[in-house]
Amino acid sequence: MVKTTERRERQREALIMAAEGAIAEKGLSGLKARDLANEVGCALGAIYNLVADMDELVLRVGSRTLARLDSALAQATDGSCSTSSGDATNTLVAIAKTYCAFARENLQLWRTLFEHRMAEGAVVPEWAISEQMTMFRYILAPLRALQPQASEPELMLLSRTLFSAVHGIVMLGLEEKLIAVPPAELDGQIEAIVRALGKALKQEA
Amino acid sequence: MVKTTERRERQREALIMAAEGAIAEKGLSGLKARDLANEVGCALGAIYNLVADMDELVLRVGSRTLARLDSALAQATDGSCSTSSGDATNTLVAIAKTYCAFARENLQLWRTLFEHRMAEGAVVPEWAISEQMTMFRYILAPLRALQPQASEPELMLLSRTLFSAVHGIVMLGLEEKLIAVPPAELDGQIEAIVRALGKALKQEA
DNA sequence: CATTATTTTGAACAACGTTCACGTTTGAGG
C-alpha cells in the first residue's frame, strides 16, 4: 500500500526531471506531453495522475530553477557580509554578474521562468508565488549599506527596481533580437550600470 | 484587373487591423485564425492568400505598434533639442516615462513585440528587423550631451543598455508576477533610476 | 479466493495552424 504512493512520488520526480530536460534542450515550446510520457515510460493519460496539468509541471520545473539560482546567488554573496558602502557596490556588481551568468548557463530554463503564462483563467498556486521573492534578500543588504537613511519599504522598492533593470539588460541581451546589448558586452555593461547606480545612490545619502 | 489586387490589399489591411484588435483585446494567445476569418468575412484558407502565415501577421501588427511608439517618443522629445547636460537628463526621464506610458496604454500590443517568437526554424524577415533600431535615435542625443567624450560605438552600446534597463523595469512592473515593482510606483522608480544614472554619467565625464 | 476499490491505459475529443483538391470567378483574345 505504501508502495503505490512511493512509486508515484518517484514517477512524479522522473516526470519533472524529464520536463526539465526537455525545456533545457528545446525550450518551453519543446515541452510535449507525448514526448514526456514516452521518456518516463508511462501512458499519455498517466501524466495527469502525477500532475494536474502542464502548467503545474512547468511551475515545478521553475521551482527547481529558482532554487538553483538562489544557491548561485548565495554563493556569490557569502563572503561579503560587510556593511561598508565601498564593498556594497562590489557586492551588487557580483550579484548582477552572477545573475547574468546563471541566465547564460541556464538559458532556456531561466527564460521559462518569465515566458510561461498560466492557461486562460488559471491562477498561479500559492507555493509557486512564495518562491519568487527570495532573490531580493541578496540585494537588500548591500542597498541598505548604500542608503542607510532609507526606510525598509523604500529599500524593498529600490531592490525590485534594481533587479528589474539588470534583468532587462540580461533578458534583451540574451535574445536574438537586434534591440539589445550584444552578448559579448553584457557583463561589461551590467557592471557599468550597476556601478553608476551604486555611485549615485551613495552620494544621494 | 487592377481591382483584384486593390481589393486584396484592402483585405490584407482589414486582416491586419482585425489581428491588431484581437491582440489588443485578448493578447497574443487570443489571436485565432478562425476568428480572424470570421471577422474579416473570408474563408479560413483565404488568410494564407493575404499573408504567408500567422507569424507574418504578428510581425505586421508589431510594425504598426513600433510606428506608434516611435511617434510617441518623437512627440516627447521634439521640444528638447538642447544639448545642455542638465536638460539631457530631463529628456532621458521624459523618454523613459513616455515608453512606460506607451506600454501601459498598449499593454498587449507592446507585450507582443517581445513575447512573439517565430515558428521553429523560421527566420525574421529583413523588413521587420530594420524597424527595431529606431528607438535608440531618441536616447542617443541626450546621452551624447551627458558623455561628450564617449565614442559613437560606446554611446550606441550605452543607449542599448539604458533602454534595456528601463524596459526591464516596465516589463516586470506590468506583469502580474510578484517579482516586480508595483505598477503604482513604476513612474517614480523609473524617474529615480534614470536620474541616478544621468547624474552618474555626467560626473564621470 | 472473491469482491471491491484504485490506478493505469490509450483511444477519442476539441482546438489549433496549415494545406489542398475542387468549384467559381475573372479578364484578355476572338
Added chain:
DNA sequence: CCTCAAACGTGAACGTTGTTCAAAATAATG
C-alpha cells in the same frame, strides 16, 4: 458577347497540441 485558361476563394481534411474518460488491469480487503 462568347470562350476558356489562369487566378482565386473555399471549407473539408490533416497533423499537432493538451486533456478527458470508459474500460481494462491491478491492488486491497474480507
